[in-house]
Amino acid sequence: KATVDFQPNYDGSQEEPTVLPSAFPNFLVNGGTGIAVGLATNLAPHNLGEVIDGICAQIDNPEITLPELMQLIKGPDFPVSCEIRGIRGIEEYFRTGRGSMRLRGKVEIEENENGKSLIVIREVPYGVNRAVLQERIAELVNEKILTGISGMRDLSDEETRIEIELKRDARPQVVVAQLFKLTSLETSFSVNMLAIHQNRPKQFSLKEAIDAYIEHRRDVIIRRTRFLLGKAEERAELLEAFLLALGHLDDFIKIIRDSKNRDEARERLGSYKFSTATAEKLGILIRSQAAVQGDRYVFSERQVNAILELRLYQLTGMEQDKVKGEYDGILIDIKDLLDILAREVRVLTIIKDELRVIRDKYATPRKCPILAEAGEIAMEDLIANDAMIVTLSHRGYVKRTPASEYRLQGRGGKGLKGMETRATGKDAPDDFIEHLFSVQAHDYLLFFTNTGRVYVERVFELPEGSRTAMGRSIKNVLDLKPEEKIAAMLRLERSTDENGHDNTFREGAGYVFFATRSGKVKKTSLNDFRNYRKAGLTAINLEEGNDLIGVNLTSGEDEIVLVTRDGMSIKFTEGVYKKPQGELAEGEEPVEEDSGEEDSADEEGRPQIRPQGRATAGVTGIRLRKDDYVVGMAIASEETMLLVASENGLGKRTSFSSYRALRRGGLGVKTLNVTDKTGKVVNAVAVTEQDELMLMTSTGQSIRIRVSEIRETGRVAQGVKLLTLKEGEKLQDISLVIPDGEDSPGDDTSVDASEGESGSVTEETTE
Template sequence: MSQDFIKPINVAEELSNSFLEYSMSVIISRALPDVRDGLKPSQRRVLYAMRQLGVTPGKAHVKCAKIVGETMGNYHPHGDSSIYSTLVNMGQPWSMREMLVDGQGNFGSVEGDAAASMRYTEARLHHLGMAMMEDLDKDTVDFQPNYDGSQEEPSVLPSAFPNFLVNGGTGIAVGMATNLAPHNLGEVIDGICAQIDNSEITLEELMQHIKGPDFPVSCEIRGIRGIEEYFRTGRGSMRLRGKVEIEENENGKSIIVIREVPYGVNRAVLQERIAELVNEKTLTGISGMRDLSDEETRIEIELKRDARPQVVVNQLFKLTTLETSFSVNMLAIHKNRPKQLSLKEAIDAYIEHRREVVLRRTRYLLGKAEERAELLEAYLLALGHLDDFIKIIRDSKNRDEARERLAAYEFSTATAEGLGILIRSQAAVKGDRYVFSERQVNAILELRLYQLTGLERDKVKGEYDAVLLDIKDLLDILAREERVLNIIKDELRLIKDKHATPRKCPILAEAGEIPMEDLIANDAMIVTLSHRGYIKRTPANEYRLQGRGGKGLKGMETRSTGKDEPDDFVEHMFSVQAHDYLLFFTNTGRMYVERVYELPEGSRTAMGRSIKNVLNLKPDEKIAALLRLERTVDEDGNDVTFREDAGFVFFATRTGKVKKTALNDFRNYRKDGIIAINLEEDNELIGVRLTSGSDEIILVTHEGLSLRFHEDDTRSMGRNSMGVMGIRPREEDYVVGLALVTEGATLLVASDNGLGKRTSFEEYRKQSRGGKGIITMKVTEKTGPVVGAVTVTEQDQLMLMTSTGQNIRIRVDGIRETGRNAQGVKLLTLKEGETLQDISIFIPDGEDAGAETEDGEAQEGAAADAPEAPAE
């Protein structure tokens, strides 16, 4: 070789330049997605190859090997395994928030199992995958030569939905990486529309629409600060938690049920880790584990009898991938270079892309409409001078002569306008004469004989008028930016209506981030707790008002034990607000505090979730009484619910003992609970009330006796005390009700058989604490024993719950006032074997329209009032 062809170079410089070219190639053409369509080149080429094969929704699936071969041979000259893995990933519901490929066969599993070989699996485009390429044949995007120049491929897809934000993705380039979180399709579309309406929208306003990420699996997202951070800067992190519930098996043992693992966590690896921790004696409360998962996750972890479920759950979160972190880095290709994008910048890039798509599509359609209008003009002119045109064609020697003579034929512009032709092109006019173009001449020569009929002439004129309207509309779109943006919004909302799904991942703020009260409306709620410890909160508007004597609506779905024990039933019911506190007092005398909005929400007929999912109860500990505590704030918005002058908590037990403790003593409550009262082994709480320090108390017993006394008779005691005697029940009698004497109110007493009455407090003379009491309700076989007593006014409403889970909401003013020893009137209609279980004051959220029964008709006086019993 001649020395002239050898040039000395600097090796370091050559390596630097070569590596830079390689790096840019990896960054631009392989690893990072384009912000406009959210796809890497490999994904884009697979989708385009499937479109070219005609593997569209509604058609039969084809072998994945055929798709891979088409992609590799025409567009992506790389290994078939990498192309197939790209195809499989777009068809996995646990990997993609909205799938682009509809797969058939073994596409792998969430446990990390690989997909079957491409010769066994089949695929076709999903509806959203097809939406990515909508209007691709209307010059909406640029095309580029493929790797060998034999064909062309799109440089970007039109992307009818914001795939970049909806599906996210990961990629590792040279010196940089991207990790995009998926989001909810409906939320993202709402956010894009809001940003179109207001280009200066703030991040806080945008987050009213786009709450945060929404992963393909239903895990919990913890931490709002991280979401705000990556929305603002493009980088941030949050914690993901699996969904865990606590249940009881038939033997009474607690079971931790893992219903969902965090996004990206392998279920099999998680179970292996839990088994290791148990073998290492790190997790000591677990006695067994089994995987009952099918399409849905269900991993059951059985606990030892002395284990505390909430403690074990917290250990699982801390020591395993049941809680993990997810870091977001919104790095993408923007204007042919990598850029880290904020949420607003990503949305702006998509809006600009769709704006360009709409404008290019409109220009394409306008060109097609102009071409069609030109041909229709020729048809109309030819049909208007049919005899002349037939003579010219008949007298011509050949086609070329006919073409020349037709091209030379001229009309006046007035003649054209007289035929209803709107002359749009100046090229068709010479002075005051209208001349044919070459395309028009060819169209006239190709007219068929049937098109010369009158009906066909009317049809041509109708089509011509319609095309002119289309041209006018398309020109208006090109002239007005507002029209373009409205089209973008309308097309996105159409996608949302067809394909949007509810959010899968709830977003929970961490302690100290944002006050939950600022995120949750203070709506009226009904809280129910069953005998076996299933709790839920339900919006109060699900319980409509009914008339006294009605049959009621179906309430909580209670669980059958399947044993000799009675079935589960609702034991406590409270009407509360979402921001209120609930104080839970257990049979062992401990107290737990929980906010209403933190309780599990369920429908009116839902069974609810075990209280062990909410409170860190000790083994064999059960809820004995509840107290609703309304949240109060000072002028600065600080929570002062447990302030020193907030009053007292007054306790009443089954054996008749009472105790009064300052509410301020409970301010330092803990998740593990605190001591509230000391109880004897054969005693239990039956009621707890909040008092002012100067209230009067009424205790009511099962056999219909009552005792009224002033709370000054009971001195304030510490939390770790047993209390003093309030009423001395007779043998086999016990206390069932605790009520406060209120001016202008009455005492409502209800019995086991559904009878109830109101009695003025004036009929209850004040007595000394510790007596046996006087009659409050005449207990007979017809009435049954007393089940509860509450203080009511005529403006109140009452919620009644039966042993079978039925409930009825009635007005108190529909229950007439009677004497102490009367039997009362029927409050509701009970079925055979059914009894009244609990009564509660209902606080309505707004004005009720009127009393209605289950079938919507008023039902007043459905049962006759029971006669009063004679006084003793």
Template sequence: MAEETENENSLLPANDRIVKINIEDQMKSAYIDYSMSVIVSRALPDARDGLKPVHRRVLFGMEELGVTSGKPYKKSARIVGDVLGKYHPHGDSSVYDTMVRMAQEWSLRYPLVDGQGNYGSLDGDPPAAMRYTEARLRKIAEEMLSDIKKDTVDFQLNFDDSMEEPTVLPTRIPNLLVNGASGIAVGMATNMAPHNLTEVIDGTVAYIDNRDIEVSELMQFVKGPDFPTGGIIYGHNGVREAFETGRGRVVMRAKAEIEATKSGREIIVVTEIPYLVNKADMIKRTVDLINEKKIEGISEIRDESARDIRIVYEVKRDANANVVLNNLYKYTSLQSSFSVNNIALVKGRPMLMNLKDMIHEFVEHRHEVVIRRTKYELAEAEKRAHILEGYLIALDHLDEVIKLIRNSDTPEDARVGLMERFGLSDLQARAILDMTLRRLTGLERDKIKEEYAELMKTIEYLKLVLSDESLRMQIIKEELIEVKEKYGDERRSLIVHSAEDMTMEDFIDDEEIVITISHNSYVKRTPLSEYRRQGRGGKGAIGTNTRDEDFTEHIITATAHNYMLLFTEAGRCFWLRAFEIPEGSRTSRGRALQNIINIPKDDKIKAYILVKNLKDQEYLENNFIIMCTKQGTIKKTSLEAYSRPRANGINAININEGDQLLEACLTSGKSEIVMALRSGRAIRFNESTVRPMGRTATGVRGVTLAGPEDEVVGMISVDSSEISVLVVSEKGYGKRTDIDDYRITNRGGKGVKTINVTEKTGNLVAIKGVTDQDDLMIINKSGIVIRIGVDSLRVMGRATQGVRLITLKEHDEIASITKVVREEDENLDEENVEGQQTDNTDLTDDVNTEEQ
């Protein structure tokens, strides 16, 4: 029993050697080690030479193997085996795949390996096995390895400590920018686009000349990515963003031309495709989309590619080739995007870099390489000069040296004797003993003196280089320009300065249009040219086939690309692009507005504002929207508050119970406002008397109503004395009056008489600010439209009855008027729809001089 206990106790020290640790801590530690290994030693390129370790090892291994551009090709298997055994202890496929990619002209903008044999294709075909293919370095790759034997870069031990490998290459090529890189690490990824060598070197030289250069100035040299497969970079915003921040989305398009065949059929010929797109997969996917009816108008696709790409899409006779091509861009890889993410290792740490950062890191690296190379060359030159000095001493005392050597018993005695007699170093003494007899001839003696003299000049120059940074920068510039002259070429990818994304605007001409909105909220757009102009007093042309009890309330002139801000009577604002409104003929009803925007069924559009765009911040901040309600309230808000479209609209103004929004207009902040009442009165006041308010405010009093039956019928903003005020009554009478006839009063007053309201004229229905260059479009409730020139209406007094603008049938009334800008080449058509001449003789100007 005692023996058993003793044996058990003897086991305890072994158990004491087991260290208990928290598994969570161990997992964290192990995963961080693994992550850092992937980031630093596998997935991310070095910012200096733009290479990952595997690329660097392949190039260095080929250099060491002597497979340079001037030597015969060697079997790929031999190269892979050498790199695998010496530097990269991973799978042979990782090394071979890396070498293959560096040889593919469609993968790298400037391939570094010269491959012979089957190296794959753009269709995604795999390369032949490494036993069948051969390779050697290209000349441009030798520029990356230039001076590597001159102590220009640090070396580290390989995986088994048996030999050394470089930590970075002393590249003369800004490879990170020129060839790009991609890789997925742990928690981060990199995706760097290739660029044109000529442009990058021009940009680098500009940076050397001016270290404070801005990215925008560098972009004058480096225009954008330059992909090996060419194609078109569609839009410049993504490029600029990538250059400035290190992240951005570059849209790439295939290069396509529309051609006509001998038979008259149209074909689309694609000669360049976006970078990294698999041609065979793209064609197969396009065929699938045609079969699914997502793309229409293509009868056949042929891949006629040989050495160069040529894909032919035959267009059906009844199809538009431009529309087909735009659909191909939209649905297939003929348009794709390259997401730039410039992450590379700077001093062993991953960093996101913009264009200037990448150029800076390359220049700093080249600067260090030049310093180290110069130091090495200086040391070698001084070592050689030291030996030549010994030679010269020996030659000056030749007979004595020969006698000393002859009388010495051993080479060692001779060496010691030379050192003691002539004060030579051990290196000099050995060099003299190693001299051949032919060096003692007169000609050889002269050569030694010449070499020494040249060497002293070189040493002086190298010392000057080490002491002068500007001279070193000049050397870097000269070497870069030399590289550019050797390898620089023309840009392959064309940059098109246009919108980055496909939008409907690409399909729609920015033509002038008329937008009509009916009482029951039916909307349509019609080309302005469909409406002809008539003489004053005409019967008008049929404008709309309206439903029972429906009539057109708004006639808006715009261009197809304008933004429309629509304001409802409940005080909400909605956005609509003019081209989003369905097109209809002049006589068609249109489409319900509720089907286009999310307007509530019990709400109606009462006012509109046309805006060119909503992205110009200065424009947004210096313009205002002024709104008025039927009860005479007015409100002013900055346009910027309405610059962010929302599908469900926003509150534009708080409307009191029993009131409703009537009008909204865009102003510069310095206009004058005129508001007109149904009772025939109007008020004029400065816009500056209305302070800007937020979107949800109610506003302030603009005008005082004449009674419970009175209401505001319209509002105009006036910013020019050339504008005259046009008012129209419901029975078809109207008149123009000078704006100066309306004196400026305080906001909130009762105003002055603007038209003499009688039973003959009816109440006031509209007020507009017009000039002689405007036309009027008048529409009545029965759907009749007339277009007349404002210049046919003479300016008359403020308190007059006016003249008849349109001949109304019994019980008909004017529903709406709007002004349109006259086209210069438009001819006045004096005929009305019934073929009768306009008769102006019975039009009366009933003047009433009474002013109130």
């Protein structure tokens, strides 16, 4: 269809196209490698669907920015499902035409039937030979460079599966890091987007490559349209001759019969002229065709020959109708083709429509996930900042689940089915949820361990799973030491400066406040955690037998509330202590003004809790009675209230103003009258009227309720029923939920406490 130019081949014996009229962006989608004198090209393949979406977006908005384009074309996509590490390298070659990125094989850590750890290679990087990779690993093992590996076998068939068995004392994360560093399990892929454009080599950026493709397709479509228009005009020319001949059939038959031979007939027909008005009456469209000369329609030689070749059956009425119908159809095509040539928007629309047909038929999901390089914080630009629920089980399985999967229910409901779990003894194999946290996808999570160390992860880097999924072992996510277990978690909302740079851990951003089971507290500047590492940092020194109970962000002048298992509480300020005035409230016990500790802040103007470094143990926050221990910590404010929940499913909200501020280190006052009916306190959190609460039971059931449904009560009241518990079931933990904007209807099985179901507490009690 004459869509591209032709040129002689290398020896002039034939002609070849200067460029192929590609229906899809082959250069970007399939990539390619080439070497010439002083020039080289190496371009990674990209996802067909993403590239077509990017081209359509650039057609709609020629001024589209690179970040906007990268929302659609996220990066290269190789035929194998390896991991792409590094956004900056992708952004660099998208912007300049040159750049590089790291490719990693997919690795999982499993356990075999003997309890030994296995490193399972599920995919190798693009271009890496499995046999060569295994030879390199064996070589490093024989040279005693990789000392933690005891065996390796290749179980690959259609899918890659290379099992590397580790020694019992080997740390899987360390061996994986060594494999990435020392073998081709991690490689570099360099991009040089060089191509011949208009007979010259050119370094293309992504936008320039798309522009060149759009211009190429524009030229192809215009030339194709002109070709089709020419063919349509040629056919219309013959059909017009037929219409004129059939309209003057008697005259034409007489001319042919009176002619001595074909040449005379051709000459006499050629001299037969019609007015344009006569032609129009026969349905002929008068336009700029060659047969129109002024106000006369004159047959061309081609038309005369076509008339002479008419057969007798074509003179029937039915054949005349067919000629007229075909001519009318061709006129529609001609008008459409002329409209395409006249309007640029039609050409661009055709480009998009033809690309979308290819996308809908051939596009496949992305194979290669794109992950951020260590220290590179840019993935959030490609990920929606959705509300998430992060859970960590007793046996150390972590996952993130969209908050929308937890539908809202009424107070006292039966709950939703969670992970298949139940509380058991420490030697039992069953599991249960131990930590539940509500976050946004872009947030940071600080994981504090029982040994006092902290690990920092982005929420979107955690494994995603459904509400009923088990999740992934935390040891496969964090580089934990064998004896470490997660004790507390802290959410940090990501923040940026005016230049868009991440400054979450900036100086003056606040303090990390710690509370331990034994009643110790301390605060450390958030800035002290800015240089976090994959291997973790020391966050607090913990003596043997002590555990972290809570971690919070504070301003340095906040009021802290500690709540114990036996229902005691104390409120004190981080800042300068001011002795309370007035008589003791009901249930409030006298508190010694001096705790008797050397670390007390007795001096005028000195804060009670002074900032300390990471490797410190803290000071006494509350004095505990025998067998009592701290279960919860909250930050007091005028906008929030203290919500306390007990293991038998009761809870209450109390204003923080009901608790007078005391000197840290005292015994505190009663916050819940603990009885057999209430059970011990399980947790305490600060809430607002608009908050939502997630409740988790010992059997793995979960229920999401509004805080506003929980009645405000006095300080020592037992509260109201939060949920219905089965026999032997206990409330295990509570957590605030970040609202996701969807108030789902309650479960059909939910029962409000007001229905008077057995065991519910609907009236405020103080007994």
